[in-house]
Amino acid sequence: MKKVVGVIITLLLIVLVGIQFIPTNQNPYLPTDSNDFIILNNPPVKIGKMLKTSCYNCHSDQINYPWYSKLQPAAWLLEKHIREGKEELNLSQYGSLSGRMEKMKLESMIKQIEQKKMPISSYTLIHQDAILSDSDRKELVAYLQNLQ
Amino acid sequence: MKTQKTILSLALIAGLSFSLIACGEKKQEDHTMGSEDHNAMSESMDNMDKGMDMSGPATKTDLIDEYLEIKTALGNNSKEEAAKAATKLAEYAKTISFDQLTDEKKSEVSSILEVIQEHSEHIAKSEMDHQIEHFEAMGKDFTDLLAIVGSDRKLYQQQCPMYNKNEGGIWLSDSEEIKNPLFAGKMKTCGAVKQVIEIG
Numbered sequence: 542m543k544k545v546v547g548v549i550i551t552l553l554l555i556v557l558v559g560i561q562f563i564p565t566n567q568n569p570y571l572p573t574d575s576n577d578f579i580i581l582n583n584p585p586v587k588i589g590k591m592l593k594t595s596c597y598n599c600h601s602d603q604i605n606y607p608w609y610s611k612l613q614p615a616a617w618l619l620e621k622h623i624r625e626g627k628e629e630l631n632l633s634q635y636g637s638l639s640g641r642m643e644k645m646k647l648e649s650m651i652k653q654i655e656q657k658k659m660p661i662s663s664y665t666l667i668h669q670d671a672i673l674s675d676s677d678r679k680e681l682v683a684y685l686q687n688l689q
Numbered sequence: 690m691k692t693q694k695t696i697l698s699l700a701l702i703a704g705l706s707f708s709l710i711a712c713g714e715k716k717q718e719d720h721t722m723g724s725e726d727h728n729a730m731s732e733s734m735d736n737m738d739k740g741m742d743m744s745g746p747a748t749k750t751d752l753i754d755e756y757l758e759i760k761t762a763l764g765n766n767s768k769e770e771a772a773k774a775a776t777k778l779a780e781y782a783k784t785i786s787f788d789q790l791t792d793e794k795k796s797e798v799s800s801i802l803e804v805i806q807e808h809s810e811h812i813a814k815s816e817m818d819h820q821i822e823h824f825e826a827m828g829k830d831f832t833d834l835l836a837i838v839g840s841d842r843k844l845y846q847q848q849c850p851m852y853n854k855n856e857g858g859i860w861l862s863d864s865e866e867i868k869n870p871l872f873a874g875k876m877k878t879c880g881a882v883k884q885v886i887e888i889g
Binding site: 639640641642645648652 | 800801803804807808822826830
């Protein structure tokens with residue numbers, strides 16, 4: 542019995558060490574330009590800060606990678622989140638969208654924040670600073686509604 | 690005893706990270722496979738449609754048909770049927786072209802179609818409450834589209850004032866009779882005709 546457990550642990554450790562050699566694939570940190578949501582709309586400092594900490598780390602070209610982002614399997618999960626996040630909404634390229642598409646994205650942002658679907662819980666679990674309080678949400682939503 | 694505990698918790702950690710990997714990978718696979726399937730599926734559906742009615746490229750009739758299909762499906766509380774029609778609608782919105790329009794109108798139409806495609810893609814992959822949100826928003830885009838390219842049939846823009854905490858919501862129908870699609874099969878008769886879209 543003890544032998545079997547030992548073998549299993551050894552195998553798992555080998556896998557865990559082995560996957561560290563799979564390269565991580567991070568998005569480059571690009572300079573912001575005039576298409577950036579914050580530059581474009583110049584929100585109050587507090588709103589800009591909320592967007593940066595609670596949205597931009599998946600929905601922009603300026604991602605601040607956390608310390609564990611070089612470790613597998615966390616790197617994979619992060620990569621998947623960021624790829625999917627940017628597919629839906631890339632705030633760095635917000636200004637390049639058509640007016641109609643901008644309105645649609647705004648509406649979706651408002652709904653996702655209001656319904657507490659964003660920022661996703663798997664992210665806020667580790668990044669407590671990204672959690673939006675109820676009053677944060679209200680403030681952010683009110684600001685976004687004003688842009689509509 | 691103590692070493693056993695340590696071993697156990699180590700195994701647990703290792704197992705957990707392993708399942709995380711497996712999980713992450715599987716999802717990723719599903720994702721790519723899903724989108725490939727999706728393309729293959731809509732392509733074959735496209736071909737089937739073409740085979741059946743020899744219609745060639747997508748027409749505005751196709752767009753309106755699928756929109757109404759989604760509306761009926763949501764009214765019947767059928768997430769799957771709505772997703773099926775939305776998959777087709779996304780493909781049609783992507784491939785349709787309106788060559789006879791002026792350049793200015795063309796660019797407006799293409800920005801509307803882009804948004805319709807995005808709404809459809811969300812309807813195709815979401816839970817019903819989210820499907821309804823996108824369907825409701827898409828009603829306005831369809832109204833705008835038809836104001837430019839014209840409708841092939843008489844349509845009714847209908848509104849239920851109770852939707853979204855009494856903010857109200859709209860949809861298009863090919864019949865005057867109200868069959869509300871915004872409450873997942875409930876509140877079936879809430880609504881009234883707001884606007885008639887004539888053939889044009």
